Amino acid sequence: MPRFIFTRHLSDIVPRSIPVEGETVGKALEAVLIRYPRLQSYLLDDQGQLRTHVRIFVDETLMDTFDDPVTASSEVYVLQALSGG
Amino acid sequence: MDDQFYIGTRKGLFRARRANDGKWLIEGPEFRSSPVTMVLRDSRDGAEYAALNLGHFGPHLWRKMPGAAWEEIETPAFPREAGGTAVSMIWALEPGGPDQEGRLWLGTLPGGLFRSDDRGAHWMLVQTLWDHPERAKWAGGGYDDPGIHSICVRPDDPEAIAVGVSVGGVWHTRDGGASWALSGPGMVASYMPGPMQNDPAVQDPHRLVQCPANPDVLWVQHHCGIFRSTDWGESWHRIQVGVTSDFGFAVVVHPRDPEQAWFAPAVSDEIRIPVDDALVVSHTGNGGGQFRLLETGLPGPGAYDLVYRHALEINSSGTCLAMGSTTGNLWVSDDAGESWTCISQHLPPIYCIRF
Numbered sequence: 001m002p003r004f005i006f007t008r009h010l011s012d013i014v015p016r017s018i019p020v021e022g023e024t025v026g027k028a029l030e031a032v033l034i035r036y037p038r039l040q041s042y043l044l045d046d047q048g049q050l051r052t053h054v055r056i057f058v059d060e061t062l063m064d065t066f067d068d069p070v071t072a073s074s075e076v077y078v079l080q081a082l083s084g085g
Numbered sequence: 086m087d088d089q090f091y092i093g094t095r096k097g098l099f100r101a102r103r104a105n106d107g108k109w110l111i112e113g114p115e116f117r118s119s120p121v122t123m124v125l126r127d128s129r130d131g132a133e134y135a136a137l138n139l140g141h142f143g144p145h146l147w148r149k150m151p152g153a154a155w156e157e158i159e160t161p162a163f164p165r166e167a168g169g170t171a172v173s174m175i176w177a178l179e180p181g182g183p184d185q186e187g188r189l190w191l192g193t194l195p196g197g198l199f200r201s202d203d204r205g206a207h208w209m210l211v212q213t214l215w216d217h218p219e220r221a222k223w224a225g226g227g228y229d230d231p232g233i234h235s236i237c238v239r240p241d242d243p244e245a246i247a248v249g250v251s252v253g254g255v256w257h258t259r260d261g262g263a264s265w266a267l268s269g270p271g272m273v274a275s276y277m278p279g280p281m282q283n284d285p286a287v288q289d290p291h292r293l294v295q296c297p298a299n300p301d302v303l304w305v306q307h308h309c310g311i312f313r314s315t316d317w318g319e320s321w322h323r324i325q326v327g328v329t330s331d332f333g334f335a336v337v338v339h340p341r342d343p344e345q346a347w348f349a350p351a352v353s354d355e356i357r358i359p360v361d362d363a364l365v366v367s368h369t370g371n372g373g374g375q376f377r378l379l380e381t382g383l384p385g386p387g388a389y390d391l392v393y394r395h396a397l398e399i400n401s402s403g404t405c406l407a408m409g410s411t412t413g414n415l416w417v418s419d420d421a422g423e424s425w426t427c428i429s430q431h432l433p434p435i436y437c438i439r440f
Contacts, residue, residue: 009141010142045143046163046169047165047171080142
């Protein structure tokens with residue numbers, strides 16, 4: 001089962017590590033959002049697009065689209081840009 | 086609530102309150118380390134609202150009912166459509182009329198006006214303003230997108246609302262948002278080419294306020310000076326300050342006396358620091374006929390504080406002013422600005438103050 005690993009910045013919203021079912025990043029993320037609906041507006045903007053300063057990696061590859069595949073052993077990292085002060 | 090106020094900063098929400106010995110105490114922060122772009126206490130029901138702008142994770146809105154804990158409520162959002170836009174910041178939040186309990190008006194970057202009738206549980210874009218053909222002339226000012234920073238609901242007719250847009254002029258509705266019209270002539274946008282300078286749709290009001298006791302009187306601190314209307318925006322006239330710069334962001338008007346207004350001047354568009362490196366407040370008591378500089382207790386020379394548009398406030402009785410700066414300094418005046426007391430020099434950059 002693929003596993004989501006979230007940045008500590010979101011620790012008030014979602015656990016750091018969650019195993020979920022899904023064959024693509026998008027399907028797996030939908031499963032996360034069902035359990036943690038508040039998370040949606042933190043990751044996605046009004047139009048359902050990934051926020052500009054959020055990055056998703058599948059293992060060591062930057063996600064291209066939410067249709068990118070994930071496997072049972074995938075780790076999906078949700079990170080924020082290292083900017084601001 | 087005249088003896089306490091909120092301070093929205095880059096690093097959280099603070100509260101200032103006057104202790105029994107008369108001194109001001111600062112408490113907080115709540116929303117530790119999060120930028121707070123707007124705050125409101127609704128006197129109709131005691132609800133408190135805080136708008137956060139989390140750099141990576143977008144704008145979010147929280148509400149605290151009396152005796153309850155803060156809870157996150159719905160963030161206003163634009164309808165989903167191809168090429169659609171997204172709220173990037175909540176910049177204005179105002180209650181509806183005294184008899185419209187639960188109604189709120191909210192302004193955003195990029196230029197959305199939203200309404201709620203249930204204390205922010207749900208929000209609806211005011212499509213009539215968003216779809217207005219003249220909106221095509223709006224442009225970004227200090228931000229990439231235009232934004233709504235001022236919402237003035239008439240106390241005597243809460244269906245009549247004036248909205249200030251940077252950069253997009255002042256807009257009026259008399260029917261609760263069903264239809265909109267631009268303010269009349271008089272403001273001048275000297276940054277525009279020739280004849281376009283007088284177009285009401287390209288004006289950059291940095292801040293729009295109305296006198297609660299006489300809402301026909303509106304004051305604007307504009308990018309290109311100070312303007313005043315005595316006919317609820319049918320026409321505007323330029324105010325000559327004389328004693329200092331007429332550039333700045335903030336303006337407050339006395340709650341009962343529409344002739345009195347206070348400003349926090351900076352040098353100019355190109356030089357956004359205090360004139361002569363000394364922070365002052367300028368004040369008129371006769372509708373802009375004359376101004377005086379109020380500087381007792383304010384720093385300088387050697388002061389580089391800038392006062393943002395929401396960071397100068399007056400309480401509802403007109404007895405107390407509070408002012409915060411980008412440098413994290415916070416001052417209070419208990420004598421209508423004649424003298425100021427610095428109550429903190431160590432806050433984060435201050436975005437907004439609200440009694």
